[in-house]
Amino acid sequence: MSGYKDYYKLLGVSRSATEKEIKAAYRKLARQYHPDVNPNDKQAEAKFKDINEAYEVLSDPDKRAAYNRYGDQWQNYQRMREQYGENASGGFDAPFGFGNFAEFIENLLRGSGFGGGGGTPNTPPRDIEQTLNITLEEALNGTTKTLILNTEEPCSKCKGQGALTNTTTVCPDCGGTGRGRLAMINVNIACDRCEGRGTIPAPCDQCKGRGFLPKAKRITVDVPRGVAEGQRLRLVGEGTAGSNGKKGNLYLNIHIITPSIYERQGDDLYYEAEIDYLLAILGGEISVPTPTGEVKMKIPSGTQSGMLFRLAGKGLPKSGSKVGDLMVRTKITIPKKPTEAEKDLLEKIQANR
Ligand SMILES: [Zn+2]
Ligand SMILES: [Zn+2]
Known part of the structure; x- marks a missing residue:
């Protein structure tokens, strides 16, 4: 849970520093911040602890390599190494079907391969399909029909997003910590839902987070003379609008009501x-x-x-x-x-x- 510590910075050395340079830097700082030299100095004590932690990692080639590669996740890497062991080809017999441990952990840290993604909801425009009943006479002569469509339109308050961008609420998935967790291997990753922010846009109160509101729409349709049973009339742009404002089409399937004789x-x-x-x-x-x-x-x-x-x-x-x-x-x-x-x-x- 501790924040990421830059061990190189703590020791005041570059990432390419040799073992010798690291040792020398450590010794100098250890003398400077040693509790004996700084009695009752909490800050110095904390600094001394950090320097030791940094030296412990950077002075061990294996740990240093892991730290270079995985940053603050390097300890999890170590734990995995111990748990699953390294195989002959230098990879790991890692679980989850990843052939190679590095690939596994990298996928993990990127949050890919676990159905992450996220992004703002974007509802595409939708077509509406409906049956239009007409009489035989209307089919033969053509007609104009007025119909009420029960459609939906993007919510005016949230612009079809279902959430408000200017109001946030605590992320229910991580309880506000911003952290997700793969319990199996104890790796901390950013929460999928809030992408590590700990908050998510608050659901829109006007549409209850749906992004759309029902709307009854009255439209007039010109039915051409001679329409056949099952023929499809297309009314461009009379469908439901998506969150981007683009509208779907309305399709009317003609059904000719035949007199019972x-x-x-x-x-x-x-x-x-x-x-x-x-x-x-x-x-x-x-x-x-x-x-x-x-x-x-x-x-x-x-x-x-x-x-x-x-x-x-x-x-x-x-x-x-x-x-x-x-x-x-x-x-x-x-x-x-x-x-x-x-x-x-x-x-x-x-x-x-
Ligand atoms: Zn979250
Ligand atoms: Zn809304």
Whole structure:
């Protein structure tokens, strides 16, 4: 937990000082700050301790090398050395899959490889995708729809960051010490969350730290004539804005609501037409409701039940400005209770066949 001590500075030597120079510097300072020479001098006592600590490290080639490489982490390095031992290739049988101890500790000290990173939250712009229900008529003729989108917009107070830059709070991860800890090897590293500062920007009170606030947005959409089922309309910039202010797009998937009298198969519609048995036998004309209004359709003499007649171009819009067909399926109806007069006539026909 002690702060970083520059042993070279303490002894007043350069980093490239020889063993001899270090020894000479130590001796001179030790004489100067020795407790016998400075009775009851707390400052001198502390200085004397530091000088001895510095000399102990810098006079030992191994410790000095470790100190040069790892600074204040050198003791942890030493501890690891003792714990895991040095292997024949000069590396360590270090845990965590690092081939080489130096690489391991360097990764550790840099805070990489442990999912660190950090940085300010940056929410990208988001697209909104939604279904737009329209009627068959609207699909065929085109329409203008007004819809309410439940979207979000970056919080005005924190500019979408979720935190306030001018107010800080104690970092909950490290309790304000700024230190993270890998308990397994007792190495002190900077706290991931606050990057060693001990404080983090306070969460924004307006958006409760989310960075975004819900917003209902009214938009008007021009639906072109002939839109097909499942077609996607893109409205550039009508999506949710990201924290950088850039806006996503709105995608509307067209769903054409088909009246229940029709059954749809792809772009074609199927309609069941009930045809009186006499009309089916003798032939004639019926009226068929199409998406664009009633049309007359010829029924040839001898029409059977379940026959299909095609009304071309009366179905659903297809992509590429084409339109599907309306298929009319016949269902011949027979009176459940024929009148006496009807029966008489039919019996005459029967007798003459
Ligand atoms: Zn922290
Ligand atoms: Zn906010």
